[in-house]
Amino acid sequence: MAEALRKPAAAETPLYREAPNNIEAEQALLGAILVNNDAFYRVSDFLKSGHFYEPLHRKIFDVAGELIRMGKMANPVTIKTFLPADAKVGDMTVAIYLARLAAEAVTVINAADYGRAIYDLATRRALITVGEDMVNIAYDAPVDMAPREQIEDAERRLFELAETGRYDGGFESFNDAIKTAVDMANAAYQRDGGLSGISSGFRDLDRRMGGLQPSDLIVLAGRPGMGKTSLATNIAYNVAAAYRPAQQADGSAKAAEGGVVGFFSLEMSSEQLATRIISEQTEIPSSMIRRGELTDADFQKLVAYAQENHKRPLYIDQTGGISIAQLAARARRLKRQRGLDVIIIDYIQLMTGASKRASENRVQEITEITTGLKALAKELAVPIIALSQLSRQVESREDKRPQLSDLRESGSIEQDADVVIFVYRDEYYVKNKEPERGSPEHLAWEDKMREVQGKAEVIIAKQRHGPTGTVPMGFQGEFTRFFDLADDSHLPERFE
Numbered sequence: 241m242a243e244a245l246r247k248p249a250a251a252e253t254p255l256y257r258e259a260p261n262n263i264e265a266e267q268a269l270l271g272a273i274l275v276n277n278d279a280f281y282r283v284s285d286f287l288k289s290g291h292f293y294e295p296l297h298r299k300i301f302d303v304a305g306e307l308i309r310m311g312k313m314a315n316p317v318t319i320k321t322f323l324p325a326d327a328k329v330g331d332m333t334v335a336i337y338l339a340r341l342a343a344e345a346v347t348v349i350n351a352a353d354y355g356r357a358i359y360d361l362a363t364r365r366a367l368i369t370v371g372e373d374m375v376n377i378a379y380d381a382p383v384d385m386a387p388r389e390q391i392e393d394a395e396r397r398l399f400e401l402a403e404t405g406r407y408d409g410g411f412e413s414f415n416d417a418i419k420t421a422v423d424m425a426n427a428a429y430q431r432d433g434g435l436s437g438i439s440s441g442f443r444d445l446d447r448r449m450g451g452l453q454p455s456d457l458i459v460l461a462g463r464p465g466m467g468k469t470s471l472a473t474n475i476a477y478n479v480a481a482a483y484r485p486a487q488q489a490d491g492s493a494k495a496a497e498g499g500v501v502g503f504f505s506l507e508m509s510s511e512q513l514a515t516r517i518i519s520e521q522t523e524i525p526s527s528m529i530r531r532g533e534l535t536d537a538d539f540q541k542l543v544a545y546a547q548e549n550h551k552r553p554l555y556i557d558q559t560g561g562i563s564i565a566q567l568a569a570r571a572r573r574l575k576r577q578r579g580l581d582v583i584i585i586d587y588i589q590l591m592t593g594a595s596k597r598a599s600e601n602r603v604q605e606i607t608e609i610t611t612g613l614k615a616l617a618k619e620l621a622v623p624i625i626a627l628s629q630l631s632r633q634v635e636s637r638e639d640k641r642p643q644l645s646d647l648r649e650s651g652s653i654e655q656d657a658d659v660v661i662f663v664y665r666d667e668y669y670v671k672n673k674e675p676e677r678g679s680p681e682h683l684a685w686e687d688k689m690r691e692v693q694g695k696a697e698v699i700i701a702k703q704r705h706g707p708t709g710t711v712p713m714g715f716q717g718e719f720t721r722f723f724d725l726a727d728d729s730h731l732p733e734r735f736e
Contacts, residue, residue: 261293271345283355441478499581587627
């Protein structure tokens with residue numbers, strides 16, 4: 241009976257299947273490059289030597305590329321000296337093989353098509369590797385590896401493959417790293433304001449930081465009432481409002497200015513966050529919007545604002561207590577579906593860790609979260625602005641300006657962050673110390689209030705790639721809005 245149920249031998253999966261490849265396409269492309277070096281530039285923006293199946297072809301492509309970038313001629317004669325002389329291709333020497341490639345070359349016009357075929361086959365081979373690893377790990381999973389961890393790892397590797405055609409995260413040559421650095425410097429040189437990162441919309445802050453840098457974890461911290469959420473929503477709106485897409489060679493869109501923002505609001509609902517942003521931009525107090533205490537003119541202003549701004553690329557996730565693993569999965573999905581240039585999280589202490597061991601110890605849990613956020617910023621190549629609470633020890637000091645040691649569970653936050661920014665408003669503390677009206681102290685208090693009213697300090701306490709220091713800013717409390725103070729050079733002339 242068992243024998244009868246067996247499939248015929250012809251239907252069984254063969255024991256050996258060769259990985260997808262097309263040696264002829266590789267030969268045709270390399271031949272085209274050797275005959276006309278312009279063919280290299282048709283494929284160099286997406287094709288790397290690692291995409292070739294045949295090891296000798298990888299070496300030929302690498303050597304040809306280096307010669308062409310140096311402005312030298314790459315042909316069978318110049319290349320053969322850089323290849324192993326004793327290597328054989330069947331019964332041919334390397335020199336004869338190179339000459340054969342050039343003799344049977346395709347035209348430059350076909351080069352991109354052959355390059356794309358090679359790239360697609362390399363992607364399929366990478367997919368097979370990811371799939372095989374998934375199956376093998378699922379069969380022989382370690383005791384301490386939960387299925388959810390395997391899913392997250394597979395999702396990360398598939399995302400890397402979809403984004404870059406690479407899945408291994410292996411070594412990168414110094415040459416590639418230099419090219420990336422020069423491209424970034426060129427982008428800053430070409431961009432208005434000379435920023436290498438995305439503009440926050442605040443002139444003085446951008447001057448200090450060079451914009452929001454890709455792969456940076458930026459921690460924005462402050463005591464309750466200082467306005468850290470306000471500053472985060474201001475930046476989110478500024479980035480989304482400045483968004484201008486630019487078409488890429490592969491048909492996808494990339495931000496030329498501004499960017500797509502993913503806002504993880506763990507504290508407020510999306511409606512509350514939207515109300516704050518509307519208040520900031522229309523200058524109608526949010527309390528009046530919530531209570532419906534609006535004039536006809538105010539309501540018309542709200543409607544006009546909604547019609548003008550409903551397509552801003554600002555996406556809000558209001559899941560409370562989200563774990564670092566869930567956040568990473570949703571950020572990857574958003575980047576694949578809509579694009580993603582900046583992530584904002586409000587705030588770190590409301591997130592949860594993924595592992596059971598970390599959830600038993602709050603300091604360990606925060607360490608896992610900040611380490612995960614830094615890894616995510618690098619993986620997606622976007623800046624992550626993560627808000628953080630400060631400990632109460634600030635309140636016991638005479639000078640209440642925050643310090644790095646005030647960060648709650650501060651060790652890992654301070655260590656993992658590339659930039660730490662504190663928001664401080666003296667007005668908040670002075671306002672709460674109002675003496676009895678009519679007393680001599682009250683007059684001095686009024687003078688102090690006039691001095692600090694509407695002013696804020698954004699303190700850059702740590703920055704890996706720039707100076708630290710304080711950026712003075714203005715703050716309108718009723719609209720929860722920060723703004724740049726006027727440059728001295730733009731102030732009217734003063735006479736003593």
